[in-house]
Amino acid sequence: MIVRTRFAPSPTGVLHLGSVRTALFCWLYARHHGGNFILRIEDTDRQRSTDENVEAILEGMAWLGLDWDEGPFYQSRRFDRYQEVVEQWLQDGKAYHCYCSKAETDALREQQMAAGDRVRYDGRCRDLRKPRSGVDPVVRFRNPLEGEVVVNDKVRGTVVFENAQLDDLIIARSDGSPTYNFSVIVDDYDMGITHVIRGDDHLNNTPRQMNMLAALGAEPPEYAHLPMILGADRAKLSKRHGAVDIRDYEEQGYLPAAMLNYLVRLGWSHGDQEIFSVGEMISVFDIADVNQSASSFNPEKLRWINQQHIMAKPAKELGQALLPYLLKAGLDPARGPNPSDVAAAFHERAETLTQMAASARYCYENFTVIEANAAKKNLRPVVLEPLQAVRERLAALPEWTKEGIAAAIEETAASFNLNLGKIGQPIRVAVTGGAVSPPIDVTVWLVGQERTIRRLDHALELIAERAAAND
Ligand code: GLU
Secondary structure, three states: OOOOOEOOOOOOOOEEEHHHHHHHHHHHHHHHHEEEEEEEEEOOOOOOHHHHHHHHHHHHHHHHHHOOEEEEHHHHHHHHHHHHHHHHHHHHHEEEEEEOOOHHHHHHHHHHHOOOOOOEEEEEEOOOOOOOOOOOOOEOOOOOOOEEEEEEEEEEEEEEEHHHHHOEEEEEEEOOOHEEEEEEEHHHHHHHOOOEEEEEEHHHHHHHHHHHEEEEEEEEOEEEEEOOOOOOOOEEEHHHHHOOOOHHHOOOOOOOHHHHHHHHHOOOOOOOOHHHHHHHHHHHOOHHHHHHHOEOOHHHHHHHHHHHHHHHOOOOHHHHHHHHHHOOOOHHHHHHHHHHHHHHHHOOOOOOOOHHHHHOOHHHEEEEEEEEHHHHHHHHHHHHHHHHHHHHHHHOOOOOHHHHHHHHHHHHHHHHOOOHHHHHHHHHHHHHHHOOOOOOOHHHHHOOHHHHHHHHHHHHHHHHHHHHOOO
8 A cells, every 4th residue: 555645734824833743744654654745725715715825835845845746736626526526425315405594503503502412403404305495505414323433543542433423514515615524535535545644623523524435435544633732831832832834933044854853743752862854754753653642832942953953964055054044134145255164163053044144244244343341351452462463474374274374373372472262352352243253263264364354453453542541
């Protein structure tokens, strides 16, 4: 058997973190088994589905590298097919027209609630022989009245539903449009889906869907219902807990592989391993390791995982990933070091690429002010001479290499009998405008010879002014 999974988002909202986790599990399961992953856009709700949301879903999936083998299929383009099944079922008596008005079903509901009964359609049109004139009927599925439906869920175990508890659900509205549960089963059947992996908010739909699949003459697929993702306060994950739109994480400088790594651990584990490459996830992922309890979203852990992925990524690739963030920060990569050199120098200090671009600003752009505290502490008259000396040595370097720079700084320190930090820190403040940066030789190298000399000259002027003011 070839495994076929599907991700079936409704484009009634943006691509939500919880949906990405579902998509990831479907994708991993298909990839692990060498099967197919299908993307299906469930846009039957024409009012609430938008093209922008479809775009956001497709872009998000592409950014994450969750590639699909078939699709995207759009349910809105398959109405003829749903109609065909409805007609067939009406002919076969598997479905029937229901003429009940809203007033009637409302009254029924009130009556059931007053009596403390379960609210459900009572099947009063089941055996109606004659159409009622002047009413556009809905179509209802003739659900079995007796017996039970057993869902052998791969996460939840065996869950039993009584048919007596399920009512005859509407499969086509009075305007002919199909309803959610119905279009899902027609598609799962037509697309040969073998494993339905989705959020456990759909567990209650499953017995209805299984009954309808049986009416189609189909074997049900395997089901796996994933536990919810909650916020730190144990409420369902929402905007209140931080960004839930996947695009916000791209914007903030998270790596796609880090997002996937973080999300795979929400509800799944493999021993106590925390860091996974995408390849590793594919090779060890199994539905049997999905846990039943809800997991909670922890932005701090996400940042930590992102940092681990930043550190593990080869400098060249990290540089490519950094490039759009430099541009977004308004920096011109042509006016400074190669982004991969920046990536190599900064990869241990940044939790996100946005942060990395911000910290590398001085490599590409001149600054106007030096941080007051750093200047006060490090640009003092006592360093005037050593700083002047190192400026001369650096200016005289015929080639701008890290080794040459390191030697120039070391020689200067030695000649003034200073330890390295005593000269390194003033240089750092002069060339970066602040007190924190990668190792000093690397920092100076990234800033470049011309800029370094100019910035040292500026710092020397400041020190001289300070010395004069102290006199
Ligand atoms: N379209 C449904 C949703 O977005 C998913 C349906 C399914 O996976 O069966 O919640």
